[in-house]
Amino acid sequence: MNDRLLTDRTAVIYGGGAIGGATARVFAREGARVFIAGRTPARLDALASAIAAEGGTVVTAQLDVHDQRAVERHAEQVASTAGGIDIAMNAVSIPHDQGTVLADLSVEAFMEPIDGFLRALFITSKAVAPFMGRERPGVILTLSEPGAKLAAPGILGHGVSAAGKEAFSRLLAAELAPSNIRVVDIRPHAIVDAPAAGSYTRELFHQFAEASGTSVQGFLADALAQGTLLKRLPTLAEVAEMAVFLASDRASSVTGTVINLSAGALVD
Template sequence: MLLEDKNAVIYGGGGAIGGAVARVFAREGARVFIAGRTQAKLDAVAHDVAATGGKVETALVDVFDQGAVDRHADAVAATAGSIDVALNAVSVMHDQGTPLADLSLEEFMRPVDGFLRTLFITSKAVARHMGRARPGVILTLSEPGAKLAVPGILGHAVSAAGKEAFTRVLAAELAPGNIRVVGIRPHATVDAPAAGSYTADLFEPLAAASGSSVQEFLEVGLASGTLLKRLPRLAEIAETAAFLASDRAGAMTGAIANLSAGALVD
């Protein structure tokens, strides 16, 4: 198994990507600690993991509360002995589609502050319990907006680019301590737009403006801009995350794994 005897913390573990990664990490032998703000979502993921014999624990944690995140990371390390892998899969609802002339400063800053604040808080909390004799891995998530030049995504694009810059610089800083930092850049996924989900809520205004459903907007609109003419699947993101977190990717750090299905080629 790729992650046998590893201890993994997933923030946003009740969400679509976080939950998918938790299930694969557990399947690959990791002891998984999932944290988030909605107990019902965490319990649903934990139920799936436990049903397959995986080891999982849940915790209600507000990732905007630095003290709460620090205390949770300390508790995980005290219980498990170490933190070997961490992923921040927290979503921050934000505007997409509004041009500069109509975009407020608050809406522009919402994803920039939200995504980068939680990434800083969670990375700082887990890094204290990583590395040295046991290799540590911090995984980050960004989006194609980090490099796409399209109108109406100013805040989104700046936050995505910031997450990738954070990944590169943190990798350089933590490498001497035997900690790798690797980014994953997926596109939107088509198997997570259920009503009330982050994906559905994020793209509903754009879909409505184009006269289509969210599913049609994703499968036809966004997918048409990729080389593969489709969007990545949750399973593909989760399986990639497991590989990157494993010792098989031990020479990889400061890099961004491009899972955009060819929306970006780099």
């Protein structure tokens, strides 16, 4: 009996960084045929080798998710090869400013995460949607952050971007439901092991850690984790396992919502 959750599913993951890589490995473990696209060939090659060594199936492609035509061609190639697309996840990272207040923030820095993340979501979702929901339901997964609902100084661009990603997912769910496609957003807090896995958050949190006279891991454990109900932060494994569950038939009635993985930093 095959009890893997994503057997015979085709999944496209955009972004080969910490979250994308962790999710790709768990998707492959659960039987999906994984296509992962990102900007850095060396990182993609290392991920492909790891997945192959674990017995999974993965195909990689170097891709700029802001190049709409290139993303469309890639989706067309995946669908042609695999007979369609069942799952898509956007895990693209956009380095951006956090910590600068309005008086010192440029409009370019403010707009960077808003344009970067939302443009990537629009382009990738538009590319995969035509190949989903034919023989079985399709699933589009997005990622946001607690900044979507926080009222805190220094995160204007970040917070508006996070709120925009959640609004995009909610509205897209309504639009694609008649096409048999679910859309779900995952909102983790700062992921405790992401910096060590090569995430851009290492550089992002370094400035805060330095100001506090501690290390990045110390800042995460002391400043951020202590602000959660559980007194800890989510892990890459927890995000990846949730993504697998949401992409599977076990979550077949879940759409148009945000899954809160903030460990209680936010309480809905």
